[in-house]
Amino acid sequence: MKFGFSEEQDELRRQIHRFLEEKSPESEVRRLMATDEGFDRSVWSTMAEQLGLQAMTIPERYGGAGFGYVESLIVFEETGAALLCGPYFATVALATNALLSSSDEVARARWLPAIAAGESIATLAISEDSGRWDLSELATVATKSGQDWTITGHKNFVLDGTIADLILVVAVTDDGPGLFAVEGAATGLTRTRLATLDQTRKQARLAFEAVPATLIGAIEETEDVIKRTLQLACVALVAEQVGGAQRVLDASVEYAKNRVQFGRPIGSFQAIKHKCADMLLEVESAKSAAYYAAWTAQEDDAELALIASLAKAYCSDAFSHCASENIQIHGGIGFTWEHPAHLYFKRAKSSELLLGDPFYHREIVATQLGI
Amino acid sequence: MTYLDELREWLEDSWDPELTLRTWWAKLADDGWSQPHWPNEWGGRGLSLSDATVVARTIREFGAVAGPPSIATRLAGPTLLIHGTDDQKARHLRGIADGTDAYCQLFSEPNAGSDLAGLQCKAEPDGDDWVVNGQKVWTSHGQIASRGLLLARTNLDVPKHAGISYFILRMDQPGVEFRPLREMTGRSFFNEVFLTNARVSSADLVGGVDNGWTVANTTLGVERAISGGAELSSTVVAGEVTGNLDRAVGTFVSGVTSSAPAKESSSKRLMRVVRRNGRSDEPLIRDGLAALYSLERLIALNTQRDRDFQSSGREFPGQPNLAKIAENQAVRLARDLTFTILGVAATVHRYEEDDVSEGSVFDQPDTDGLIETSLFSFAPQIMGGTDQIQRNILGERILGLPREPSTDKGVSFRELTKNS
Numbered sequence: 011m012k013f014g015f016s017e018e019q020d021e022l023r024r025q026i027h028r029f030l031e032e033k034s035p036e037s038e039v040r041r042l043m044a045t046d047e048g049f050d051r052s053v054w055s056t057m058a059e060q061l062g063l064q065a066m067t068i069p070e071r072y073g074g075a076g077f078g079y080v081e082s083l084i085v086f087e088e089t090g091a092a093l094l095c096g097p098y099f100a101t102v103a104l105a106t107n108a109l110l111s112s113s114d115e116v117a118r119a120r121w122l123p124a125i126a127a128g129e130s131i132a133t134l135a136i137s138e139d140s141g142r143w144d145l146s147e148l149a150t151v152a153t154k155s156g157q158d159w160t161i162t163g164h165k166n167f168v169l170d171g172t173i174a175d176l177i178l179v180v181a182v183t184d185d186g187p188g189l190f191a192v193e194g195a196a197t198g199l200t201r202t203r204l205a206t207l208d209q210t211r212k213q214a215r216l217a218f219e220a221v222p223a224t225l226i227g228a229i230e231e232t233e234d235v236i237k238r239t240l241q242l243a244c245v246a247l248v249a250e251q252v253g254g255a256q257r258v259l260d261a262s263v264e265y266a267k268n269r270v271q272f273g274r275p276i277g278s279f280q281a282i283k284h285k286c287a288d289m290l291l292e293v294e295s296a297k298s299a300a301y302y303a304a305w306t307a308q309e310d311d312a313e314l315a316l317i318a319s320l321a322k323a324y325c326s327d328a329f330s331h332c333a334s335e336n337i338q339i340h341g342g343i344g345f346t347w348e349h350p351a352h353l354y355f356k357r358a359k360s361s362e363l364l365l366g367d368p369f370y371h372r373e374i375v376a377t378q379l380g381i
Numbered sequence: 382m383t384y385l386d387e388l389r390e391w392l393e394d395s396w397d398p399e400l401t402l403r404t405w406w407a408k409l410a411d412d413g414w415s416q417p418h419w420p421n422e423w424g425g426r427g428l429s430l431s432d433a434t435v436v437a438r439t440i441r442e443f444g445a446v447a448g449p450p451s452i453a454t455r456l457a458g459p460t461l462l463i464h465g466t467d468d469q470k471a472r473h474l475r476g477i478a479d480g481t482d483a484y485c486q487l488f489s490e491p492n493a494g495s496d497l498a499g500l501q502c503k504a505e506p507d508g509d510d511w512v513v514n515g516q517k518v519w520t521s522h523g524q525i526a527s528r529g530l531l532l533a534r535t536n537l538d539v540p541k542h543a544g545i546s547y548f549i550l551r552m553d554q555p556g557v558e559f560r561p562l563r564e565m566t567g568r569s570f571f572n573e574v575f576l577t578n579a580r581v582s583s584a585d586l587v588g589g590v591d592n593g594w595t596v597a598n599t600t601l602g603v604e605r606a607i608s609g610g611a612e613l614s615s616t617v618v619a620g621e622v623t624g625n626l627d628r629a630v631g632t633f634v635s636g637v638t639s640s641a642p643a644k645e646s647s648s649k650r651l652m653r654v655v656r657r658n659g660r661s662d663e664p665l666i667r668d669g670l671a672a673l674y675s676l677e678r679l680i681a682l683n684t685q686r687d688r689d690f691q692s693s694g695r696e697f698p699g700q701p702n703l704a705k706i707a708e709n710q711a712v713r714l715a716r717d718l719t720f721t722i723l724g725v726a727a728t729v730h731r732y733e734e735d736d737v738s739e740g741s742v743f744d745q746p747d748t749d750g751l752i753e754t755s756l757f758s759f760a761p762q763i764m765g766g767t768d769q770i771q772r773n774i775l776g777e778r779i780l781g782l783p784r785e786p787s788t789d790k791g792v793s794f795r796e797l798t799k800n801s
Contacts, residue, residue, distance in 0.1 A: 277776070278783040280773065287771070290703065290775055295679045373668065381652055381655065
């Protein structure tokens, strides 16, 4: 296999980078993170209309661009570095992957075109109050009445849950967990905005009281669909983490070169220098992990379950560690709200905990290895 | 016809397991298959380093024995090719290529480890020779070497880097004395070497008087660049001392027909032990093994990414230094996991074959080997440039962070050592 990017992929990266420099500078991140909705609708539309970002991995027959997971990685690496505020991860990494992983052609044809066009914000609701990412102890139930389903229960930690037009929900039926589609404005659905540690990523708690829902795919395939969806979502998340980790490494090095104490730049002291060298190792290893995970997803390689979890565990630890060291290297100023270092730490820590923490994922690695 | 076709034809014609190793290696050297990446005029075929790896692998897959390994071919050869005079190349390169000479490295001293340029071993001129006095340490293969790559101080009145010369020292002389150095593993892989009025000809001074630091950097550079000497060669120890040269070459065939047998990874080895110990269900052990496997996998992916990037014109700056640090992390993690997994059984360990101990510990054939590996684990992060030096290199050369102010720059060596 090859680690490498084509000229077109490099150009895509330059485009996204320029776009985010303009539309998601720190000032915009701070402005949007202070709002309830956490995104700029005109930027969201521009992302769809000018760059086709929401459509990237959607097949052309649903109005998508038909790109693969390597192109997707490039986008997420850049959005992660820029701390882009908005429902991009929820819509593309979670909901779109769930629809694409299911065998339900009708569901895909019904919902993907609007997502591709940037007209529909979507998300996926799995976790409940216990915060688990597997399907073993779900309490939210889906009840069938004739041909129709209704959902009763609750979901927590739902990314962009208050603004989503489409919410994909995992609920328990008599035959096991099923995947359902619920309209954001559905009757019986109460959406409560949660105050988040990482204010750049909004979350909601959802309460369902006999909310009308549409079953997606066969109930028996739901476990596999969700497993695969989470693997692909991890592939996207690790790309964000790599982008963020590189950004804080750059910030640390820049500061270490310029901050003078005791008559010389603090980067000339080995304690600081060695922290930066260790961060470099983590960033580069995380990159290899993320790039390889994207390749594995793109080739639909049998190792996807192993590699997705290996990467999620490693990249989470790497980003969290680098973001922490970045604060340390900045000293007092790194501790202030005014300085961006804390924004990256909070994004790192939240990303570490979302979709399963490193221990959870290393356990998956252990199982995959047959230990 | 490609070089591989030529090689296979040559192997068909030339291979005979009844030949002595001496004769076989001479044949390889005669026809340029011992060091195929060397220039044609010096006994090679001008191939690339990666092609040379393919040659060695092809020879092994054929069921024959590849060229001689280790310090001579990996370090001495490339150093001489770059810095040696034609006379030195003519006198030394053949012995390297045909395995009749074995080399050791005489660089480090008790007072010159990370600060190698601070070395104190002296070489003083005496007619056409130099007389060498001093002490070297951490010399591996000292016992079998016929020649040593020696760094000695030839000028005390210039700053330390500027007063060093590089010699090819003949080891078989009265002024060269070895003392095995016992390591914490209980083994003596390394030696101290005492040089007392040892003599070396000025014809064996490489790269010019007082220019040894530049030559040494070449040696240290190729040491880092070529990872895993076994890839390029056989694993048979060269030189006269071992007596290998007069044995039939067929006795050295490894019996492995694919490329150099990949060493079993630490994680794989530990997984077997865990299963045998019935501790596969313990969460911390599972987590540790998954973390170790992940690290091993990432090290391989980084290497592959470096290769792929380079071949497509991209850069992965600092990868060799990053790789060393990462590998040492894996080694430490494996060590810690080993002791956790073995538990109190690890408090029983034989340093000598005949240490008698009762108990079921010795029903587990892996235990002693694992513990010795764990004890050796302190070495990789110290040798070949400590992890701290690697981080300095990464910080300064790759990230561009400023160097620390130095107190010995521009000061003559005589001044430096006046008060010490």
